[in-house]
Amino acid sequence: MAAGVAAWLPFARAAAIGWMPVASTPMPIPPQEKKKGKDGLIILNVSGTKFQTWRTTLERYPDTLLGSTERDFFFHEETNEYFFDRDPDIFRHILNFYRTGKLHYPRQECISAYDEELAFFGIIPEIIGDCCYEEYKDRRRENAERLQDDEEMDMSNDVTPVNLTPREFLWRAFENPHTSTLALVFYYVTGFFIAISVMANVVETVPCGMLPSRAKELSCGDRYALAFFCLDTACVMIFTVEYLLRLIAAPSRYKFMKSVMSVIDVVAIMPYYIGLVMTDNDQVSGAFVTLRVFRVFRIFKFSRHSAGLRILGYTLKSCASELGFLLFSLTMAIIIFATVMFYAEKGSTASKFTSIPAAFWYTIVTMTTLGYGDMVPKTIVGKVFGSICSLSGVLVIALPVPVIVSNFSRIYHQSQRSEKRRAQRKSRLARIRAAKIRGTNVYMRYKQNGQINSLEEASKEAGKALVAKARSPPFESQHNHLLHCLEKTTNHEFVDEQTFQANCMEISVMNKTGSCASSLSSSPHGLSSCCSRRHRKKSSFSLPSTNNQELSTIQIRERPVANSRSSLNAKLDGTLKCDKPYITPSMVSLSAPVVTTSDGHGSTTTTAYSQSNIVRVSAL
């Protein structure tokens, strides 16, 4: 908890004197200080290397080996020291944890050795400080992956496990072709057919020689139309079968259908089926021809067979913003130069620069240093600007290219690292919240125990009850006492998040039921928080016998004299009894001890309690 700054706890407690004059309720009794055991030095001998520290430093963390009585098992009487037969280099970090409250992970140590030492000394690795936590998690994950790879390799050498369902077996065969020979055969067959299909698409456009009866040359596709059609049919059948099998075998069909590879598969085979449906319709045959273009997407099916292609696609995707920016700046330059060239060439006769969009082509060709020569400036001004254009083109195109290349590698690594960090950030925030909740839970437990103990004290002798209290470590009990003092000062109690949410839920439920208090909702204070309305409802509920009119009169009377203690006491003595039985059932977890202690103490607490009632009721 705050054990890292345990040395400052006396200061924080002393500063609590600042609350005393404004406290609304009397302070709780501080925990008895144990007989101040001499704060002596402890010698820790770890395989010959001697470490020394104060006893209280170690006792800051009583649930670890060194902080608890467990270390007595390692006490060596002859030399009057604690001897541990462990690694002294790693022990240094563990001891530093006690000293500073922060656990660091040394990068040169092996992760499994470090984990073992932490486990031995009873320290959970989750408290590693943020500076080293990322590295620790990375190494741990690498280690786990290495172990998993070893396992997998062993597994693949064994006989394939028989307890896979046929569906899972099929999926595994598709995803890892090396698992069985059948899968490997299928993998190569599909690869072969993809290649055949792509080559057929290419070849069918090659001119294949002339038929004597025709005037122009036929492409191979037209000449051997039937052969190509059969080839296409065979390929599409294989692809369809493959797609359907994958769809059946996929563990999550919806996720599979959304994935990129499945979209590519569909796009690869769709043109064929669409073509089958509308071959004889001349009107749409133009569209049909364009659809054939999509057949070239079959080449992307190769990305299942090649990891490099997948990486390229991924990096392009992650570099999209840089590419977009490059495109944008290029567009700006193109527009500028095209405009300039158009107006420069406007005067010359038979100029090819008929419009600014027509000049775009010239600018692009010039800036990329292609220089086709189909459009050339004829005027001197045009030539001047044309040369400026080509020179700046060299700069504009050539300079960002290395930037983009380095961006590729940087972004690739960075996206991996940032995804890691994002995942870790969620868990880091969860850790922080869990630590906070742990802290408050400790305090809640202390309160329940402490209340019960203080009651027992009042009735029994002090000595007996103290035994029960002495179980918690001195630092914690002092910290809890400090938080208790704050509660008494402000006359509010700490609750944990769930109870608080539950309380807020109650209001929304009661909002719907309690219409009688709606007339009181227009209070001059204009409360906005949900829990304030709860109190309104609560006090209205607490006087079920009184009708609306009485209720409103009571509240109205109390508002102007909200600050006068004596008058309110007189009124609230009546409400006090009604309130209590209402409170107990709604908050079972906390209210029981609260109510009993208020009974147990003297009149001062009753006034305090009624004071808290003042706070509640007068909000109306």
Next chain:
Amino acid sequence: MGALMVIFSVQPKQRRKTTDSVEDELELSTVRHRPEGLEQLEAQTRFSRKELQILYRGFKNECPSGVVNEETFKVIYAQFFPQGDASTYAHFLFNAFDTDHNGSVSFEDFVMGLSILLRGSIQEKLNWAFNLYDINKDGYITKEEMLDIMKAIYDMMGKCTYPALREEAPQQHVEVFFQKMDKNKDGVVTIDEFIDCCQNDENIMRSMHLFENVL
């Protein structure tokens, strides 16, 4: 071309940032403070030698440079109150400890303050509390100052409390306080009114002795 211009315009800003931070680092590292000797501190405070040793070790552990600035102070104090926001109250506390108002609390300031709080007479403790509440140190506690202090204390409770904190709770608490303390009803509390009133209140008297054996 536009891209080039943008790239070049971004670079100088980054360079400027690094030079600033280097200067800042130099400033911080030159601020070091060594406390007066143990005998002197023993004479000036009511702590024994051993107690001073323990205090200094804890102090130096958290602040190796020998002085606490306000940020570190807030961070340390906030660790004791995880549920709420202790920074405002820590600010007031810092001002109360920083008696020479130089923006940092040295070990002497720290130990003097603690000596009053833990070993001082009732008069001195009440004096210290008055000094804490009197934010502008003019000898009067006004309602605004008290409201600030009260809000700071309530902030430390955080959001999840029972009964749930409402916005007027600090205000009401201030009213109660002034009701009690402001005898001549002039809207401010002077040091004499404060001490008088506290000495007549047995709750407060009892609670003043609460932390005597903290160290």
